[in-house]
Amino acid sequence: xxxxxxxxxxxxxxxxxxxxxxxxxxxxxxxxxxxxxxxxxxxxxxxxxxxxxxxxxxxxxxxxxxxxxxxxxxxxxxxxxxxxxxxxxxxxxxxxxxxxxxxxxxxxxxxxxxxxxxxxxxxxxxxxxxxxxxxxxxxxxxxxxxxxxxxxxxxxxxxxxxxxxxxxxxxxxxxxxxxxxxxxxxxxxxxxxxxxxxxxxxxxxxxxxxxxxxxxxxxxxxxxxxxxxxxxxxxxxxxxxxxxxxxxxxxxxxxxxxxxxxxxxxxxxxxxxxxxxxxxxxxxxxxxxxxxxxxxxxxxxxxxxxxxxxxxxxxxxxxxxxxxxxxxxxxxxxxxxxxxxxxxxxxxxxxxxxxxxxxxxxxxxxxxxxxxxxxxxxxxxxxxxxxxxxxxxxxxxxxxxxxxxxxx
Numbered sequence: 497x498x499x500x501x502x503x504x505x506x507x508x509x510x511x512x513x514x515x516x517x518x519x520x521x522x523x524x525x526x527x528x529x530x531x532x533x534x535x536x537x538x539x540x541x542x543x544x545x546x547x548x549x550x551x552x553x554x555x556x557x558x559x560x561x562x563x564x565x566x567x568x569x570x571x572x573x574x575x576x577x578x579x580x581x582x583x584x585x586x587x588x589x590x591x592x593x594x595x596x597x598x599x600x601x602x603x604x605x606x607x608x609x610x611x612x613x614x615x616x617x618x619x620x621x622x623x624x625x626x627x628x629x630x631x632x633x634x635x636x637x638x639x640x641x642x643x644x645x646x647x648x649x650x651x652x653x654x655x656x657x658x659x660x661x662x663x664x665x666x667x668x669x670x671x672x673x674x675x676x677x678x679x680x681x682x683x684x685x686x687x688x689x690x691x692x693x694x695x696x697x698x699x700x701x702x703x704x705x706x707x708x709x710x711x712x713x714x715x716x717x718x719x720x721x722x723x724x725x726x727x728x729x730x731x732x733x734x735x736x737x738x739x740x741x742x743x744x745x746x747x748x749x750x751x752x753x754x755x756x757x758x759x760x761x762x763x764x765x766x767x768x769x770x771x772x773x774x775x776x777x778x779x780x781x782x783x784x785x786x787x788x789x790x791x792x793x794x795x796x797x798x799x800x801x802x803x804x805x806x807x808x809x810x811x812x813x814x815x816x817x818x819x820x821x822x823x824x825x826x827x828x829x830x831x832x833x834x835x836x837x838x839x840x841x842x843x844x845x846x847x848x849x850x851x852x853x854x855x856x857x858x859x860x861x862x863x864x865x866x867x868x869x870x871x872x873x874x875x876x877x878x879x880x881x882x883x884x885x886x887x888x889x890x891x892x893x894x895x896x897x898x899x900x901x902x903x904x
Contacts, residue, residue: 514641517696521636522645524695528590529629530652531687535601535680536566536620537660539673541757546673550610558610564736564863565614566621571856578627578849586632586700590625591688597623598684605677616677623684624856627849634836634848636698640780642833647776650828651769654821658765662758721847723896724835725854727793730889731827732858734796734820734882737866738803741875742817750810760814768821775822776829785830785898792826793886793893795819800883804876838899 514522539546543563547553581589597620604616630649637645667676746752752760779788799819806812832851839847869877 512638512640514637514644517698518637518641518645521696521698522633522648524690525629525633525636526645526648526652528594528687528691528695529626529649530656531683532594532597532623532625533653534656534660535597535683537657538664538667538676538680539563541661541664542668542676543673546668547610550608550613552610555610558614560863560867562610562614562617564860565618567856567860567863569618569621570624570626571853571860573622573624574627574852574856575846575849577624578631578846578852581628581631582700582846586628586635587691587695587697589628590632590691593623593625593628594684594688594691595623596620597625598681598688601677601681601684605674605681608674621856624852626852626855630832630836630848630852631700632695632698635700636696639837642836644777644780646833646836647773647829649832650825651773653828654765654769654825658758658762661761665755717850718838719895720838720897720899721835721850723892724831724838725851726892727827727889727896728831728851729854729858729861730885731796731824731831732855733862733865734800734886735824736859736862737869737878737882738800738820740863740866741870741878742803742807742813745807745813745875749808750813752810760817764814764818765821768818768825771822772825772829775826779830783898785834786896788826789830789834789896790890790893792823792830793890795823796827797883797886797890799823800879800886804879804883807875807879834896834898 540563543559547559547562552558577589577593600616600619600622602616603619604613607613607616630646633645633649634642664676667679671679743757746757746760750760775788775792779785799816802812802816802819806816832848835847835851865881866878869881
């Protein structure tokens with residue numbers, strides 16, 4: 497009987513560099529993910545201003561619904577799209593989803609009422625291809641390189657958010673929000689061409705015998721995967737909930753005008769990448785993924801407490817924002833990698849569909865509950881609620897174990 501420690505085996509193999517195909521697949525799929533997220537993020541910094549020019553634009557509930565409804569439709573359709581990608585292939589499902597996303601973008605761009613924009617945003621979210629993209633990344637990479645590939649996706653999402661913060665005011669001045677929606681639709685059509693002709697074709701890991709005759713719920717809704725799904729829910733809940741109040745704190749507490757917020761977000765986010773990426777690589781190459789994971793959750797708890805007790809001062813506020821993004825970037829790479837490596841190969845699409853459903857529900861719940869807490873309680877209450885939820889997450893994280901390396 498072999499006595500080789502799985503973590504030691506992982507240490508030995510995880511230093512294998514990515515192949516040319518792994519790099520190409522990871523980079524192109526990350527760019528598709530990033531283009532889609534850019535289309536969703538781009539209106540966030542300016543939509544509330546634009547909404548004031550529309551009938552009913554002073555109704556905060558409708559404005560919030562227009563911003564967050566895509567998360568609800570994504571949550572409803574991630575699992576069906578994930579199952580479809582297992583059955584019909586990753587690329588066809590991705591292209592179909594991008595067609596829906598483009599259609600929703602053009603619908604929102606042609607609408608001159610909040611109701612019409614809400615419908616368009618809901619259709620945008622209905623193009624729920626995140627699970628298919630994540631599953632194809634899992635198909636395209638070996639276990640030892642998967643976290644690096646997922647890190648590319650996480651960094652691309654972060655960069656999409658940065659670009660949206662910097663570019664949105666300029667684009668709003670040049671073409672307005674309707675033009676920004678149309679631009680998003682055009683980018684989605686370009687993404688379809690990239691999926692078709694640039695993203696490499698790779699075989700799906702879908703050997704039926706590896707399922708052992710298990711039903712989908714038995715192979716996907718396991719304690720190990722449920723802990724990871726809860727993790728991504730908390731990450732995205734916290735992200736959206738804190739951004740309900742952080743921009744206002746930057747204006748009223750730090751004295752930074754809205755048009756200058758990018759001067760905070762850009763260095764803070766880029767600096768967090770510089771810190772987070774070596775931590776991700778160290779976790780993967782040295783077999784310390786569990787330690788880094790738990791450390792990032794603990795950092796999230798401390799960061800939320802830092803926000804709660806220091807958001808009234810500029811330096812603690814910006815420092816807390818920096819540490820939040822460090823933890824956020826680490827989790828954006830580690831969690832989807834762990835999900836793809838924990839799920840049975842033939843159920844990756846379904847497992848990542850559940851994962852992305854939890855992610856979308858976190859986005860929707862974070863915005864809705866964050867706004868309600870801020871209104872009914874206080875700004876500090878939002879951060880304390882996030883800290884409490886993160887503390888529960890820390891307890892859950894103590895039971896998370898990295899899966900052993902599995903041959904494809």
